[in-house]
Amino acid sequence: MADSTSASTPAMPPPVRANRPMSEALLNEKWDHCLSTLLIRSTLGASFGVIFSVLLFKRRAWPVWTGLGFGAGRAWEECDSSFKRASFPSRDGLRVMRP
Amino acid sequence: MLRTAIARSGARAGRSFVPRSQWQQFRRTLADAPTPDRTVLPGSQSTTTAGVPQPPILGGHPPAPHQAAAAAPMPVPREPPAPSTNTGNLPPTGQGTAATGPSSALPPRKPRRRFRRFVLTMLILTTLGYTGGVWFSLQNDNFHDFFTEYVPYGEDMVAYFEEREFKKRFPVKDYEAKSWPQMRGENKVTIGRQSGVGPKVAETADAGKAQPAKAQQSPGSASPREKTQAVESAKQGKDASKSTGPAAPRKDTESSARKSASGSGSSSAVDHLGVAQASEPVVQNLVSMVNGVISAINASPEDASRYASTVQTMKDNVEKVIGEIGTMKQSAAHETEGALRNAHTEFDQAAKELVRRLEQEMRATESKWREEYESEREKLSTSYQNKLQAELEAAQKVADEKNKNALLEQEITLQKAYMKSVQDKVEEERNGRLSKIDALSESVQDLEKLTGDWNEVVDATLRTQHLQVAVEAVRAKVLESDYPTPFLNELVALKEVSKHDDIVNAAIASINPLAYQRGIPSPAHLIDRFRRVAAEVRKASLLPEDAGVASHAASAVLSRFMFQKKSERGLPEGEDVEATLARTEVLLEEGDLDAAAREMNGMKGWAGVLSRDWVGECRRVLEVRQAVDVIATEARLQSLLVD
Numbered sequence: 001m002a003d004s005t006s007a008s009t010p011a012m013p014p015p016v017r018a019n020r021p022m023s024e025a026l027l028n029e030k031w032d033h034c035l036s037t038l039l040i041r042s043t044l045g046a047s048f049g050v051i052f053s054v055l056l057f058k059r060r061a062w063p064v065w066t067g068l069g070f071g072a073g074r075a076w077e078e079c080d081s082s083f084k085r086a087s088f089p090s091r092d093g094l095r096v097m098r099p
Numbered sequence: 100m101l102r103t104a105i106a107r108s109g110a111r112a113g114r115s116f117v118p119r120s121q122w123q124q125f126r127r128t129l130a131d132a133p134t135p136d137r138t139v140l141p142g143s144q145s146t147t148t149a150g151v152p153q154p155p156i157l158g159g160h161p162p163a164p165h166q167a168a169a170a171a172p173m174p175v176p177r178e179p180p181a182p183s184t185n186t187g188n189l190p191p192t193g194q195g196t197a198a199t200g201p202s203s204a205l206p207p208r209k210p211r212r213r214f215r216r217f218v219l220t221m222l223i224l225t226t227l228g229y230t231g232g233v234w235f236s237l238q239n240d241n242f243h244d245f246f247t248e249y250v251p252y253g254e255d256m257v258a259y260f261e262e263r264e265f266k267k268r269f270p271v272k273d274y275e276a277k278s279w280p281q282m283r284g285e286n287k288v289t290i291g292r293q294s295g296v297g298p299k300v301a302e303t304a305d306a307g308k309a310q311p312a313k314a315q316q317s318p319g320s321a322s323p324r325e326k327t328q329a330v331e332s333a334k335q336g337k338d339a340s341k342s343t344g345p346a347a348p349r350k351d352t353e354s355s356a357r358k359s360a361s362g363s364g365s366s367s368a369v370d371h372l373g374v375a376q377a378s379e380p381v382v383q384n385l386v387s388m389v390n391g392v393i394s395a396i397n398a399s400p401e402d403a404s405r406y407a408s409t410v411q412t413m414k415d416n417v418e419k420v421i422g423e424i425g426t427m428k429q430s431a432a433h434e435t436e437g438a439l440r441n442a443h444t445e446f447d448q449a450a451k452e453l454v455r456r457l458e459q460e461m462r463a464t465e466s467k468w469r470e471e472y473e474s475e476r477e478k479l480s481t482s483y484q485n486k487l488q489a490e491l492e493a494a495q496k497v498a499d500e501k502n503k504n505a506l507l508e509q510e511i512t513l514q515k516a517y518m519k520s521v522q523d524k525v526e527e528e529r530n531g532r533l534s535k536i537d538a539l540s541e542s543v544q545d546l547e548k549l550t551g552d553w554n555e556v557v558d559a560t561l562r563t564q565h566l567q568v569a570v571e572a573v574r575a576k577v578l579e580s581d582y583p584t585p586f587l588n589e590l591v592a593l594k595e596v597s598k599h600d601d602i603v604n605a606a607i608a609s610i611n612p613l614a615y616q617r618g619i620p621s622p623a624h625l626i627d628r629f630r631r632v633a634a635e636v637r638k639a640s641l642l643p644e645d646a647g648v649a650s651h652a653a654s655a656v657l658s659r660f661m662f663q664k665k666s667e668r669g670l671p672e673g674e675d676v677e678a679t680l681a682r683t684e685v686l687l688e689e690g691d692l693d694a695a696a697r698e699m700n701g702m703k704g705w706a707g708v709l710s711r712d713w714v715g716e717c718r719r720v721l722e723v724r725q726a727v728d729v730i731a732t733e734a735r736l737q738s739l740l741v742d
Contacts, residue, residue: 023712024635027651027705034648080647086708 030086034079038072045071233257237264368393369414376425389417556741562596563737566603569593570731577723583618590615593730602733606726614719625717626687629695632713633680637661639705640676646705676706692717 021029049067057063233256236243247254368390376382392413396406569592576586590607597603620628640661641654664671664681671678679698686695696717699710 024632024709026709027635027639031651076648083647083651084645 026086030079030082033082034075037078038075041071041075042068043071045069045074229253229256233260237261369417374418375421376428379424382421382424385417385420389413559737559741563734563741565596566593566600566730566734566737569596570727570734574727574731577619577727580618581621582624583620585616585618587615597733600733600737603730606729606733610723610726611719614723619720619723620716622687622690622692625692625713625720628713628716629683629687632710633684635709636676636680636702636706637663639709642705644704674701676702693721696721 045067046064047067049064052067053059053061053063229250232242232246232250232253236246236253236257237260243257247257369386374382374386393410396410397403569589573586573589573593576584576589590610593603594607638655638658639651641658642650646654661677664677666681666685670682670685679702683695683698686698696714699714699717702710
């Protein structure tokens with residue numbers, strides 16, 4: 001709401017706000033975030049796998065795949081939780097005040 | 100991996116090691132007498148040291164150095180074939196077995212030595228660097244700060260060296276030598292019992308004769324031994340004087356007895372009581388001196404006889420001297436008497452002079468005082484005269500002023516009386532005309548009331564007109580614009596126009612601030628956005644409760660294969676997402692924004708979440724429309740009420 005008070009007399013239609021997405025773009029945004037997370041974590045896991053393979057496992061292939069799997073699994077888990085949290089806002093830490 | 104790398108590096112090291120031994124071997128054979136019928140394979144010598152069985156010795160032609168490599172391709176039983184890497188200037192000849200085989204015995208020793216060398220090098224470098232750092236930090240202040248702050252134990256090291264340098268410059272020995280020896284418990288000074296000044300009894304007059312000359316010196320200049328001697332001699336002298344006191348008359352009698360005993364040879368001593376002027380101490384001294392000489396001479400009879408004449412002359416001389424002393428005394432008495440008389444006369448004259456001067460001074464001061472007294476009296480009398488004059492003048496002035504004031508008061512009273520008479524005349528004249536003016540003012544007030552009423556009517560009509568104009572402006576801005584436009588200014592104008600109208604104020608307050616700050620979208624805009632929202636909602640239409648990634652992905656894919664419900668033959672029934680979307684689209688196209696928003700608001704789950712913004716926008720548009728309608732109705736009512 002900060003920009004809404006400052007824009008008192010704009011002549012042109014105000015631009016779409018960047019900080020909060022429109023409600024219909026909520027899911028798409030989540031998908032974008034998920035994909036990027038998947039890519040980053042998989043790459044991280046695979047690179048750790050490569051390092052371990054070179055250092056400890058005589059250049060076998062399986063540590064790379066394991067690392068990749070770890071990364072992808074983490075990304076999947078994070079994504080899943082984000083989707084589940086969105087429809088029902090989390091109630092962790094909330095308290096009910098009894099009269 | 101590590102192991103293979105190490106093994107590989109070891110093999111490489113071995114290979115590089117072998118050709119050198121080969122070289123040395125060849126050099127030796129060329130320099131010394133070469134053995135003609137024996138050839139040694141390159142690298143074979145190194146195997147002998149490692150305990151590997153020697154390869155076969157080949158007989159035949161003496162090999163030139165460059166032929167050694169040519170002999171290499173011969174099969175050697177125990178060595179595995181390896182590609183030859185270094186064959187001098189010859190072309191590669193396929194399987195080179197030279198030098199790679201025996202090197203396999205060496206590698207295990209290499210890494211340890213390398214490691215040791217590495218550690219040694221690091222140790223040396225570290226020590227050198229540390230030493231250099233310490234030295235340079237002693238030279239450079241900046242580096243000193245850096246070194247002591249960042250290098251572990253650097254501060255201690257630098258401090259130690261600085262301390263050493265400091266000690267070298269200022270040795271500690273000096274300080275110890277400077278402290279007093281008593282503090283170290285050595286060389287105690289003992290003061291002798293005899294040293295210093297001792298007590299002494301004041302000497303009597305005749306004791307002074309026996310006083311040794313040395314005792315008169317200052318005690319500081321005399322050494323302790325001398326002092327003690329002096330004291331002892333003084334004591335002896337006192338004893339002697341004690342003994343001589345009573346013995347003196349006896350001595351005379353003795354000496355006279357001895358003189359008579361010795362006869363003509365010995366001369367008699369001078370009688371110190373019988374001499375003229377016996378009471379004089381000088382004479383007594385002289386006599387005793389002479390007596391001493393005479394008694395010394397009388398001690399030996401030969402001397403006495405020999406010096407008898409001399410003694411006699413000495414006695415005569417003594418008499419003469421005593422006589423002279425008497426004459427001197429008399430003359431001195433005369434002189435003193437004369438001097439006394441002179442002094443008396445001088446004192447008398449001085450006293451007289453003094454008295455005369457004092458009298459003169461007294462006379463002078465008396466005359467001076469009299470003159471001063473006269474002048475003072477003159478001054479006082481003149482000053483009193485002046486004061487009297489001034490007082491008189493002041494009294495004169497006060498009297499004049501008083502007269503003037505009395506005159507002024509009289510004038511003022513006269514003027515007041517004149518003013519009062521004039522005023523009375525004027526009042527009388529005015530009262531006659533004032534009664535006519537009252538009637539005039541009453542009629543003017545009636546006229547004012549009439550115009551006031553008419554003014555109110557005109558104001559009300561103007562106000563309603565303004566209200567209507569403002570409402571029209573807002574309506575034009577809000578409902579007839581193609582894109583959302585803020586209508587804050589119009590709303591402010593409307594509020595200014597209808598300040599005291601509660602209905603208008605309530606209507607304005609019901610509008611969401613976001614609506615008049617941003618503007619509201621047009622119906623076409625809303626429909627366009629609805630199409631986008633519908634596509635998204637359709638994608639999420641198949642989601643179950645609490646859906647994860649897999650459900651989302653499945654819903655997005657599978658919803659593409661669903662048939663869309665068409666509304667060409669009436670509105671579809673049902674609560675599912677497709678039916679709701681179809682109904683909403685129809686309602687929007689018909690222009691029933693209210694019903695469309697109601698339909699969409701009924702959706703649940705992800706569909707509701709996705710369409711939330713759109714529903715909010717619809718609600719804002721409806722609010723604004725309602726408020727504008729209310730204000731327009733109020734304006735119409737006002738205009739009706741005026742007439």
